[in-house]
Amino acid sequence: MSEPARLHPSTETVRPSAAPGPLRDWLAAMRSVAAADARPAEAPPPEPEIENVEIKAPSWAPRLVVPPRAEMQDDDLSEIMAENMMLKAKLRLEAERRDELQILLAQEIRELRGHIHEEMAKLDDLRAERDLWMARCEALAQPLFQPKR
Numbered sequence: 001m002s003e004p005a006r007l008h009p010s011t012e013t014v015r016p017s018a019a020p021g022p023l024r025d026w027l028a029a030m031r032s033v034a035a036a037d038a039r040p041a042e043a044p045p046p047e048p049e050i051e052n053v054e055i056k057a058p059s060w061a062p063r064l065v066v067p068p069r070a071e072m073q074d075d076d077l078s079e080i081m082a083e084n085m086m087l088k089a090k091l092r093l094e095a096e097r098r099d100e101l102q103i104l105l106a107q108e109i110r111e112l113r114g115h116i117h118e119e120m121a122k123l124d125d126l127r128a129e130r131d132l133w134m135a136r137c138e139a140l141a142q143p144l145f146q147p148k149r
Contacts, residue, residue, distance in 0.1 A: 023064075
């Protein structure tokens with residue numbers, strides 16, 4: 001740390017009302033235990049008044065970091081892993097269903113194309129027959145429309 005940083009006090013101030021609840025409770029409990037040790041044993045200790053306890057905050061206080069419990073992490077991790085496995089299984093099932101649907105759709109499309117091909121062949125046969133009958137009709141009607149000699 002550089003020299004100027006060590007010489008200047010921190011500008012952060014901690015207000016007594018901003019002290020965390022468990023710390024305030026702990027301080028009140030410690031004061032009540034200290035007061036009980038100073039008094040004779042026959043008198044019951046009075047209830048500590050948490051709201052009236054004033055905490056003098058130092059200009060700097062270390063940040064308290066509570067490490068997470070290992071079993072909570074393991075439970076959370078196992079729960080996430082189980083959910084991940086379940087989602088992967090669902091994704092695999094959906095992919096299989098999609099593949100089955102694509103196969104069914106491809107088969108239906110092939111059948112429809114075959115049916116359309118058959119219908120178009122029938123239509124071509126009908127057109128050929130129509131053309132034949134039109135030619136026959138024209139041949140039969142031709143003498144009717146020729147001028148008489």
